[in-house]
Amino acid sequence: MTDPILKVSNLKMHFPVKEGILLRAQKFNRAVDGVSFEINPGETMGLVGESGCGKSTLGRCIARLYSPTDGKIEFEGTDITHLRGKKLLPIRQHIQMIFQDPMESLNARHTVGDILEEPFIIHRMGEKAERATRVRKLLDIVGLPSRSVTRYPFEFSGGQRQRIGIARSIALNPKLVICDEPVSALDVSIQSQILNLLVDLQQEFNLAYLFIAHDLAVVKHISDRIAIMYLGNIVEEATGESTYHKPRHPYTRSLISAIPVPDPHKQVNREVITGDVPSPISPPSGCHFHPRCPNVMDKCKADSPTLRRVADHQVACHLDLD
């Protein structure tokens, strides 16, 4: 078996919440609270959860846009958790990111040519002419005409802008791309174009993806394995098919049954869970899901469950799931 390209162990990211006259950090927002997982080369790990579950924060920690509070991130065997400044540069070449809203993640005052050339300049790659060739090649790969180089982001549609974002992310031949809700802002007919492009790129360049989204159907389509997050923790991890056909954790079950199915003949027997996601500043005791869980037991209120193996799943739940 190959070594994982990324190994995350017990990662924590707590943001201080400043309050009071002196603005002292009295409380912490436990956005990511002890997450562990691995991604193999060329594999897609899907990360699903509702807003506020910490999935974007986790992605940003791995891209080292944040400095994690605790835990360890290893990329190809190197500990990158606390690297800073120049030492991060070679890592940045290999870990890239695609953001949800390309209008905000592309500099509106730069031409597409400038945007795509910048990674090469930062990493001091190639002469000007060579860089120009690479930029045209990138545009070709993502399916944009080469005359786009002199245009500005606003001249493109949402789907095309996302193609520019994707082109930028693969410019330096990364090994891991973190896709943070890359298709959520797009219309259905455009969404499938972008998903196809991402699958093609993965096969062509052997990319590993961490694919973050709230739409389970989209995530299942693109992922080899899926991790479900709830309030800063991974509650279940399994292959895409198994997550969908045999969900074990009560949260995963309710998440899957909540998805509207585009088939009017299907009568859904919904396990509707009540209530909202609690605040990560003061999460519930024990299992964070217990106030909404349909199968809650006394034990759940006191003890926080850790991931354990149930068949081919990893599940964090006290229930007897075997």
Place this chain on the structure above:
Amino acid sequence: MALLEVNNLVTEFDTDEGRVRAVDDISFTAETGKTLGIVGESGCGKSVTALSIMRLLPQPMGQVVSGTVNFDGRDLAHLTLPEMEKIRGARIGMVFQEPMTALNPVHTIGRQITEVLLLHKNITAQEATREGVEILDKVGIPSPDVRMSEYPHQLSGGMRQRVVIAIALACSPDLLIADEPTTALDVTIQAQILELIKNLQADMGMSVILITHDLGVIAETCDDVVVMYAGKIAETGSVFDIFDRPSHPYTKGLLSSIPTLETVPKSKLSVIEGMVPGLMDLPKGCRFENRCTYRTDFCQDSPPKLETVADHHHVSCLRWRDI
């Protein structure tokens, strides 16, 4: 029985680049006690249709140029403003996509819900408060009497949307227009809200017009469907017509391009190539022509009319018989 009948509605906007036609000659009916879904991608005119019915188009840019909106025997498009105000909020309620912008951040929930009651009903402030609490309770808000004195920012997204629904339903309207009511919400909350709308509809016997881009939501909640594309109706029919026997290439394309939990992972999704034409430079013939796989030269020149496939099932495509 038809509660709302939209006939040949045309809505135009004045923009810096000139006049654009956002909704172009559309007709449909909403039946009493049923749910009508309007589905389409951004810019197809589905929200403008709702705003035209409600006479809430941004002024002075947006104008209903022609057409009628018959609601219970009266043409809403030609009512005077005071007459319209008596209907809006009382007989037709509206729910918007983003509850934080639909609610006033500086007024309490109580003030916003009693406002509509005091406006449309001849009751005292105390009675309005009591009714307000009842409605909040009905839409599933815990400890409604406490919530009455709270502000929108103190509630979660799902709770805010419940408040917006409560306000829309305060006067027991005959028709509820919900414009993307769950798009800003998480799936578990979306399930709760859709369930709530369904239950309230059964309870109060009202009609619902649900505007969304999510075909899953349509399949689950609607009786009839209108598919819109670039300001026109592409296809309309019962939910079974649309999902089982789609006749327009656009409807077919939409249905096959969404990944579901059943599709094979990483398989090629079918796509609709290209993108929606801008409203400023619409093609002369069929608006879907530049993206359509069934296109002929004929489609380029002559705009299709809505043709009848079967009872209640209509499609706007010259080639629907061949495909």
